[in-house]
Amino acid sequence: MEKKINRECFVQDIGNFEVINSIHKFYKDKNLIDVCAAPGGKSILLQSLGFNVLAIDKSQNQINKFEENLNRLNIKINIQKLDFLKKKFTDKFNSILLDAPCSALGTFRRNPDVTVKIDPSQIKKHQKTQIQMLEKSLKMLNNGGFLVYIVCSFHPFETIDVIDKIIQKHKNVKIHSIETDKMIKRQNGYFINPLSFKDIGGSDIFFVSVLEKI
Numbered sequence: 001m002e003k004k005i006n007r008e009c010f011v012q013d014i015g016n017f018e019v020i021n022s023i024h025k026f027y028k029d030k031n032l033i034d035v036c037a038a039p040g041g042k043s044i045l046l047q048s049l050g051f052n053v054l055a056i057d058k059s060q061n062q063i064n065k066f067e068e069n070l071n072r073l074n075i076k077i078n079i080q081k082l083d084f085l086k087k088k089f090t091d092k093f094n095s096i097l098l099d100a101p102c103s104a105l106g107t108f109r110r111n112p113d114v115t116v117k118i119d120p121s122q123i124k125k126h127q128k129t130q131i132q133m134l135e136k137s138l139k140m141l142n143n144g145g146f147l148v149y150i151v152c153s154f155h156p157f158e159t160i161d162v163i164d165k166i167i168q169k170h171k172n173v174k175i176h177s178i179e180t181d182k183m184i185k186r187q188n189g190y191f192i193n194p195l196s197f198k199d200i201g202g203s204d205i206f207f208v209s210v211l212e213k214i
């Protein structure tokens with residue numbers, strides 16, 4: 001039994017599952033590029049929902065964990081070690097997932113240290129990277145394509161403000177509403193409501209926004 005669980009299960013926070021469960025229907029094209037993919041939680045969920053995922057990450061350490069997960073689960077995903085911000089992409093895509101690097105404040109339930117170690121200058125730096133990554137993703141997106149932005153943070157600088165800056169600058173972006181009773185709606189995005197999962201001990205807090213290039 002222990003061996004079977006080890007081979008067939010990937011234990012993840014319920015919030016991770018909820019985010020993917022609520023956004024995957026927006027993607028019309030099942031060929032998807034996950035541009036910050038490792039250690040693979042969301043890529044693996046999407047692949048199991050029938051997507052053909054191209055996974056990118058710049059960290060070899062994180063990719064090693066991703067590969068361990070894939071080997072254990074006997075799943076194949078094309079992983080490429082690349083710096084998303086530096087790589088020149090010639091192809092365009094209809095489906096992009098950007099689970100951007102962030103402060104991870106939304107994981108405070110499991111990692112209480114994040115709340116005391118938080119450094120405001122670091123959050124500003126994250127915001128800069130998040131905006132650069134969103135702008136690069138938008139460039140790579142076909143008209144009518146969907147880009148989903150996710151961070152495991154509730155800090156306004158990394159969530160609402162980021163999307164606000166993007167839609168101020170890029171008038172060809174439409175934000176879509178998500179059908180969910182497990183998230184709290186704010187302008188331009190949604191936060192997972194950990195109280196939705198209070199019977200199982202709560203969840204991490206993710207922010208998610210669904211962008212269409214029009």
Ligand SMILES: C[S@@+](CC[C@H](N)C(=O)[O-])C[C@H]1O[C@@H](n2cnc3c(N)ncnc32)[C@H](O)[C@@H]1O
Pocket residue numbers: 035036037038039040041042043056057058059062082083084085086099100101102
């Ligand atoms: C929030 S984690 C992704 C978690 C993953 N999506 C999951 O569900 O398991 C952010 C990832 O972005 C990667 N990353 C940061 N900067 C990057 C860059 N410039 N290019 C590609 N990957 C990057 C980090 O190595 C890290 O693995």
